[in-house]
Amino acid sequence: xxxxxxxxxxxxxxxxxxxxxxxxxxxxxxxxxxxxxxxxxxxxxxxxxxxxxxxxxxxxxxxxxxxxxxxxxxxxxxxxxxxxxxxxxxxxxxxxxxxxxxxxxxxxxxxxxxxxxxxxxxxxxxxxxxxxxxxxxxxxxxxxxxxxxxxxxxxxxxxxxxxxxxxxxxxxxxxxxxxxxxxxxxxxxxxxxxxxxxxxxxxxxxxxxxxxxxxxxxxxxxxxxxxxxxxxxxxxxxxxxxxxxxxxxxxxxxxxxxxxxxxxxxxxxxxxxxxxxxxxxxxxxxxxxxxxxxxxxxxxxxxxxxxxxxxxx
Amino acid sequence: xxxxxxxxxxxxxxxxxxxxxxxxxxxxxxxxxxxxxxxxxxxxxxxxxxxxxxxxxxxxxxxxxxxxxxxxxxxxxxxxxxxxxxxxxxxxxxxxxxxxxxxxxxxxxxxxxxxxxxxxxxxxxxxxxxxxxxxxxxxxxxxxxxxxxxxxxxxxxxxxxxxxxxxxxxxxxxxxxxxxxxxxxxxxxxxxxxxxxxxxxxxxxxxxxxxxxxxxxxxxxxxxxxxxxxxxxxxxxxxxxxxxxxxxxxxxxxxxxxxxxxxxxxxxxxxxxxxxxxxxxxxxxxxxxxxxxxxxxxxxxxxxxxx
Amino acid sequence: xxxxxxxxxxxxxxxxxxxxxxxxxxxxxxxxxxxxxxxxxxxxxxxxxxxxxxxxxxxxxxxxxxxxxxxxxxxxxxxxxxxxxxxxxxxxxxxxxxxxxxxxxxxxxxxxxxxxxxxxxxxxxxxxxxxxxxxxxxxxxxxxxxxxxxxxxxxxxxxxxxxxxxxxxxxxxxxxxxxxxxxxxxxxxxxxxxxxxxxxxxxxxxxxxxxxxxxxxxxxxxxxxxxxxxxxxxxxxxxxxxxxxxxxxxxxxxxxxxxxxxxxxxxxxxxxxxxxxxxxxxxxxxxxxxxxxxxxxxxxxxxxxxxxxxxxxxxxxxxxxxxxxxxxxxxxxxxxxxxxxxxxxxxxxxxxxxxxxxxxxxxxxxxxxxxxxxxx
Numbered sequence: 003x004x005x006x007x008x009x010x011x012x013x014x015x016x017x018x019x020x021x022x023x024x025x026x027x028x029x030x031x032x033x034x035x036x037x038x039x040x041x042x043x044x045x046x047x048x049x050x051x052x053x054x055x056x057x058x059x060x061x062x063x064x065x066x067x068x069x070x071x072x073x074x075x076x077x078x079x080x081x082x083x084x085x086x087x088x089x090x091x092x093x094x095x096x097x098x099x100x101x102x103x104x105x106x107x108x109x110x111x112x113x114x115x116x117x118x119x120x121x122x123x124x125x126x127x128x129x130x131x132x133x134x135x136x137x138x139x140x141x142x143x144x145x146x147x148x149x150x151x152x153x154x155x156x157x158x159x160x161x162x163x164x165x166x167x168x169x170x171x172x173x174x175x176x177x178x179x180x181x182x183x184x185x186x187x188x189x190x191x192x193x194x195x196x197x198x199x200x201x202x203x204x205x206x207x208x209x210x211x212x213x214x215x216x217x218x219x220x221x222x223x224x225x226x227x228x229x230x231x232x233x234x235x236x237x238x239x240x241x242x243x244x245x246x247x248x249x250x251x252x253x254x255x256x257x258x259x260x261x262x263x264x265x266x267x268x269x270x271x272x273x274x275x276x277x278x279x280x281x282x283x284x285x286x287x288x289x290x291x292x293x294x295x296x297x298x299x300x301x302x303x304x305x306x307x308x309x310x311x312x313x314x315x
Numbered sequence: 316x317x318x319x320x321x322x323x324x325x326x327x328x329x330x331x332x333x334x335x336x337x338x339x340x341x342x343x344x345x346x347x348x349x350x351x352x353x354x355x356x357x358x359x360x361x362x363x364x365x366x367x368x369x370x371x372x373x374x375x376x377x378x379x380x381x382x383x384x385x386x387x388x389x390x391x392x393x394x395x396x397x398x399x400x401x402x403x404x405x406x407x408x409x410x411x412x413x414x415x416x417x418x419x420x421x422x423x424x425x426x427x428x429x430x431x432x433x434x435x436x437x438x439x440x441x442x443x444x445x446x447x448x449x450x451x452x453x454x455x456x457x458x459x460x461x462x463x464x465x466x467x468x469x470x471x472x473x474x475x476x477x478x479x480x481x482x483x484x485x486x487x488x489x490x491x492x493x494x495x496x497x498x499x500x501x502x503x504x505x506x507x508x509x510x511x512x513x514x515x516x517x518x519x520x521x522x523x524x525x526x527x528x529x530x531x532x533x534x535x536x537x538x539x540x541x542x543x544x545x546x547x548x549x550x551x552x553x554x555x556x557x558x559x560x561x562x563x564x565x566x567x568x569x570x571x572x573x574x575x576x577x578x579x580x581x582x583x584x585x586x587x588x589x590x591x592x593x594x595x596x597x598x599x600x601x602x603x604x605x606x607x608x609x610x611x612x613x614x615x616x617x618x619x620x621x622x
Numbered sequence: 623x624x625x626x627x628x629x630x631x632x633x634x635x636x637x638x639x640x641x642x643x644x645x646x647x648x649x650x651x652x653x654x655x656x657x658x659x660x661x662x663x664x665x666x667x668x669x670x671x672x673x674x675x676x677x678x679x680x681x682x683x684x685x686x687x688x689x690x691x692x693x694x695x696x697x698x699x700x701x702x703x704x705x706x707x708x709x710x711x712x713x714x715x716x717x718x719x720x721x722x723x724x725x726x727x728x729x730x731x732x733x734x735x736x737x738x739x740x741x742x743x744x745x746x747x748x749x750x751x752x753x754x755x756x757x758x759x760x761x762x763x764x765x766x767x768x769x770x771x772x773x774x775x776x777x778x779x780x781x782x783x784x785x786x787x788x789x790x791x792x793x794x795x796x797x798x799x800x801x802x803x804x805x806x807x808x809x810x811x812x813x814x815x816x817x818x819x820x821x822x823x824x825x826x827x828x829x830x831x832x833x834x835x836x837x838x839x840x841x842x843x844x845x846x847x848x849x850x851x852x853x854x855x856x857x858x859x860x861x862x863x864x865x866x867x868x869x870x871x872x873x874x875x876x877x878x879x880x881x882x883x884x885x886x887x888x889x890x891x892x893x894x895x896x897x898x899x900x901x902x903x904x905x906x907x908x909x910x911x912x913x914x915x916x917x918x919x920x921x922x923x924x925x926x927x928x929x930x931x932x933x934x935x936x937x938x939x940x941x942x943x944x945x946x947x948x949x950x951x952x953x954x955x956x957x958x959x960x961x962x963x964x965x966x967x968x969x970x971x972x973x974x975x976x977x978x979x980x981x982x983x984x985x986x987x988x989x990x991x992x993x994x995x996x997x998x
Contacts, residue, residue: 016652016699018711030422037419038436044451044495045439051454063465064455117347124340132344132351139355141552141608145580145597149590150358188350217339246444248559253585263446267563270450279454290447297442301435304442305503515727515800518694523741523792524715533740537731 052076052284059279075278079285083269083278092285095265099245099292102176102261106183107240111233114188118195119221123207133192140189148253151182155254174256182250187243191236194307198232199225235307238300242293262289359601366594384595394596397574400486404575405554407490408497412550413543415494416501421531423502424509434506438499445496449563452492453479479565482572489557489564489573496560497553501546508542509535544611551607555600576600644706645670645828646691646796651700653683653690653852660686661852664700668830673822676832677839678849679875684832685800687849691830692798693717705795715741717796720789724801726781728773734760734784735769738791752791759790762821779810786821799831803838815841836876840864848872866988870995873918873988879952879963881918881988886958888915888989888998896958900935904985907998914992921952921965923986926978933981941976953978 021027047064052075054068062069081091121133152173159172172178202225210220226233251261260268266289270282297304369380388394419437423430440448455461458477466474478488512535520530536543558577565573576596583593646668653661661683668674676684689695691702693714701710709717728737735756742752760766763783773781782802789797802818803811819842822829833839839846840860847857848871856868867873873881886895889912893900900917925933939955939962946968953964953972964980966972989998 014708014710015701016710017696030425030427033418034422034427034433038433041436041440041495041499044448044455047455048451059460063468064457064461065465113346116343120340120344120347124337124343126337126341126344129344132348135351135355136347138608138612139351141548141604142355142359143555143577143597143600143604145577145584145593146362146601147354147358148581148597149584149593150361151354154353154358184346185350185354188347192347217337217343242442246446248444248446248562249581253581263444263559266450267446270453271563271566279457279460282450283454286447286450290443293442293444294439297439298435301431305434305438513725513727515723515725516729518689518692518714519721519723519727519788521694522692522714522719522721523744523788524713525741525744529744534729534731538729 048283048287052079052280052287054280056278056280072280075280075284076288078278079269079281079288083281083285084272084275092262092265092269092288095260095262096288098176098255098259098265099262102179102183102251102259103241103244105176106180106187106244107237109180110184110187110191110240111236113184114191114236115195115229115233116221117188117192118199119225120217121192121196122199122202123204123220124217133196136189136192144186144249151185152253155181173254174259176255176259179250179254179259179261182254183240183244183247186250187240190239194232194236194239195229198229202228231303234300235303238296238304239307241296242304245292362594363598363601366591366598369591380591384591385599388592388595388599391592393571393574394576394579396571397576397579400573400575401554401557403486404490404493404557405551407487408493408554409547409550411490411494412498412501413546415498416505416546417536419498419502420506420509423506425527434499434503438503440496441500443496445557445559446563448492448496449489449560449565452488452495453564456488456491480569482569485565485569485573489561492564493557493560497550501550504546504549505539505542508539511542512538544614548607548611552604555604643670644668645672645704646830647703648687648691649701649703651687651690651702652698653686653695654698659852661690661697664852664854666847666854666857668828671826671828673829673831673842673844675839675843675846676830676849677834677836677846679834682849683852684834684849686852688798688800688830688832692719692721718794719796719798720792720794721798722782722785722789722800722802724804726773726785726805728781728784728788730773733770733772734765734776734787737773737784738788741788742791755791755793756787759787762790762824763787778806779814782806782814783817786818790825794827796828796830799829801832801834803833803835811835811838818842836878840876848875850875866997867918868997870916870918870990873990877920879921879965881920882924882957882960882962884917884919884958884960885992886915886917888912893917893984893989898935898937898958900982900984900987902984902989904934904983905987905989906985907989909998911989911991911998915998916990916992916995918988918990919982919986921963923982924962924964925981926964926966926970930979930981934983936979936981938977938979941972941974941978944972944974955980 050067051059051064053071053073054062055070055072055074058069079091080093080096082089083091121129155172155178159170159175159178162172163170172181206224207220210224215223245261246263247261248263248267251264255261255264266285269285366384367379367381369378369383423434427433456463456477456479458464458480463474463476466476478484478491516534516538517530520534525534556577557575558581561567561573561575561578567574567578577600580593580597580600583589583596644667646666648664648666651661651664651666652659664687666687676687678684686695690697691704693702693709693712697710701708703709704717704719714721729740732740738756738759739752742755756769757766760769763786765780765783765787768776768780768784773784776784782805785802799818803814806814815838822842831838831842843860845857845859846863848855848863850871856863856872858866858868863872863876867876867881870883874883884893884895884898886893886898888902891902893902893915895917898917930936937957939957941953941955943954945952945954948968950968951966951970951972953966955962955964955978964978972978990996991998
């Protein structure tokens with residue numbers, strides 16, 4: 003009869019037995035494990051540092067878990083830390099950021115979705131040209147446009163203030179920042195909505211027109227209800243983007259209206275006083291908490307948002 | 316309904332003018348038109364124009380000075396260091412994030428378990444702001460209490476890794492943080508591109524007995540060229556904008572060793588009121604973007620006409 | 623065809639038992655995706671040099687079976703032999719197969735020559751051998767003028783030729799085709815079909831060909847395996863499949879328009895349905911049967927006019943729909959409350975509403991048990 007080896011071959015049956023610890027698997031999973039540790043390390047270090055007392059930080063190593071867990075740094079970062087001129091911690095920055103965030107997200111998404119809708123269904127002469135400028139505008143460094151926008155905001159804000167007899171200002175106010183976020187969110191959001199609305203069957207739009215619906219009627223009654231997922235994607239994109247903004251916050255607001263990121267930087271990088279690393283890390287985590295929460299909750303939608311924004315230019 | 320072109324004015328007296336047809340849609344497009352024309356075109360031209368004037372503080376009498384601002388700019392050490400840093404950071408960041416992103420995407424593409432968990436872990440830094448990223452790594456790279464201290468306490472007394480206080484290598488300290496923040500995004504982009512490749516291609520290469528790594532290098536990477544081009548354009552335009560990361564992690568220090576152009580511009584414009592230099596520097600930034608953008612646009616859109 | 627016993631020990635006796643040597647043999651194949659059973663205890667022997675077509679509607683498991691044979695899908699149970707060798711655990715490249723895909727799967731950045739030689743270079747074959755094989759394959763397929771072009775610069779038909787060439791240079795015994803002509807337009811498909819048939823006659827390799835197109839199956843195959851729900855319904859020559867379908871599904875699936883089916887009862891050597899009665903003396907029963915049955919007759923087996931006089935059963939029906947196709951004309955009438963199609967000469971002038979004398983005989987018919995749907 004056949005010898006042992008051919009016997010083994012002739013009896014091959016069903017799925018090929020797989021070794022769990024094959025060399026390929028060890029390489030793949032080993033690499034991924036190391037990579038995951040590298041990516042998780044800073045988050046871990048931030049968390050353990052923020053839960054330690056200062057004496058422990060000075061003695062120990064940054065990777066060791068806290069011997070004595072304290073939440074004092076979090077309390078201090080939230081309500082007491084020095085942000086340059088005030089001593090009321092990050093809470094002020096948090097509420098400033100919320101006040102900036104809510105109108106900016108709403109206005110930017112509203113404007114961009116209507117623009118995308120107009121681009122797809124109500125083309126007019128040159129609409130594509132404007133859209134192309136918009137997309138190329140996304141690549142222009144902000145530094146090129148920042149200063150003229152300061153002048154525009156200062157002059158129109160002052161003009162509105164004079165006309166209405168109030169001390170209304172755009173420059174340095176939250177509304178100025180809302181406008182700036184709307185402007186710079188426009189390329190990617192318009193692209194996002196335009197691509198989505200293109201996938202809505204044109205027959206639907208034509209049928210609605212035949213039925214006598216107008217521009218806004220079709221937008222609110224047909225497009226909007228059909229596009230809720232893309233609005234969620236846009237919201238995720240804008241909330242994280244606006245919350246994480248630093249540059250526009252520095253330039254277009256005053257210290258009293260600084261968003262959280264700017265205040266965070268002022269707390270941590272202030273040169274006066276003793277460095278309290280645990281408070282700094284608590285403050286850093288607090289600032290990162292909003293986008294992180296959104297990221298972990300939204301998961302696939304977040305990925306879809308960044309991919310949709312990026313893949314087709 | 317009136318779909319034909321408006322004829323001579325006399326004939327169409329009763330018809331609504333073309334300008335007012337679908338008026339609502341035109342009003343709705345006003346923000347887009349304004350942003351495109353006033354901000355993206357208008358403001359850019361304004362800045363370029365003023366980079367040729369002597370503006371210390373506006374409003375002030377503008378005086379045409381030609382290339383004076385540019386001469387001063389390129390004579391300034393701080394700007395030269397900024398450019399050098401950007402070049403080093405840009406080159407390393409581009410190659411590293413593409414390499415890391417591609418390797419990770421290829422590993423995740425191997426039908427592994429826990430793919431979602433691993434992807435979530437690798438991508439989460441991208442949700443964080445540059446300020447948070449910079450501050451976290453500032454702390455980890457802290458020479459007295461951070462990584463260096465830990466490694467020394469393990470017994471490697473001579474271990475030295477103190478990029479944030481060493482002018483020679485400070486830009487690599489920033490690079491570590493930048494890669495940590497952005498490589499997950501590159502991975503997601505490339506993974507999406509990889510998944511878009513025809514399944515039959517993989518089958519064909521298996522039937523022909525081509526090993527997986529060869530398939531990636533000789534077949535998959537060439538097929539993913541458009542995705543790579545997109546990724547490069549996005550990474551490159553992000554590199555030129557690097558600002559918050561440096562501000563948070565090093566504030567440009569030690570000294571001016573980690574200055575970058577974006578930070579230089581903001582400081583000239585808003586802190587040292589040297590507008591002319593700021594405009595010139597920002598125009599240079601625009602120029603460097605165009606160097607990347609124009610070849611890309613040519614490849615992407617010019618290529619289509621040739622089939 | 624010897625359905626082998628399931629015992630593993632006597633596998634090697636099987637090839638000797640059958641007349642021709644077996645090229646590919648699938649034994650007790652099971653494939654599950656989780657709880658979904660895609661292929662069920664499937665057995666199939668394919669002879670040396672045979673052209674076997676796997677035919678079925680989408681989702682029947684025909685492409686899945688092909689991928690299992692190729693080793694591109696890992697099977698859940700069973701064995702696969704190629705040339706008497708158990709390849710169940712072997713990599714696709716070790717199995718001695720070449721494969722052609724529906725989407726061609728050509729490497730877009732390589733020239734035609736590069737596409738055909740890439741696998742060989744990778745296998746470490748000497749240069750002279752590679753160029754000899756490539757030039758031989760390109761000569762057979764008549765693609766020599768295209769060798770320096772890239773796939774993007776080729777038409778669909780040319781691409782598919784290159785894809786076949788890539789399989790050809792591998793110098794293997796078995797070729798697998800996964801719906802290779804589906805992406806081509808009707809004219810090209812017909813041309814390439816003829817070329818494929820000639821290619822098979824010339825190189826005489828075993829070929830397994832997956833398609834959902836009846837015409838391709840009927841014209842190309844030595845034998846057809848009709849699949850449904852992961853089970854082979856009938857494995858036979860095209861002629862037998864057409865004239866003696868093994869069950870109701872096959873009868874209904876093959877032929878256009880489909881076989882006319884009448885629901886009735888077999889009793890005392892006669893099939894009776896509402897308004898029809900057919901003496902079954904001419905029908906070749908597998909075994910004696912009485913009870914509820916389907917009576918099937920193909921449209922072209924229905925005689926019309928004077929020709930109907932020779933038939934066992936004669937009736938008069940009214941033409942409800944007339945579809946002239948040129949070479950012949952399809953007429954729809956109604957019999958036993960069912961639609962009843964007739965295929966008549968394209969010359970005959972039948973109009974809607976005409977009374978037609980028709981006739982058919984049991985010798986041309988197929989009978990199926992109503993409960994099991996198996997041929998009687």
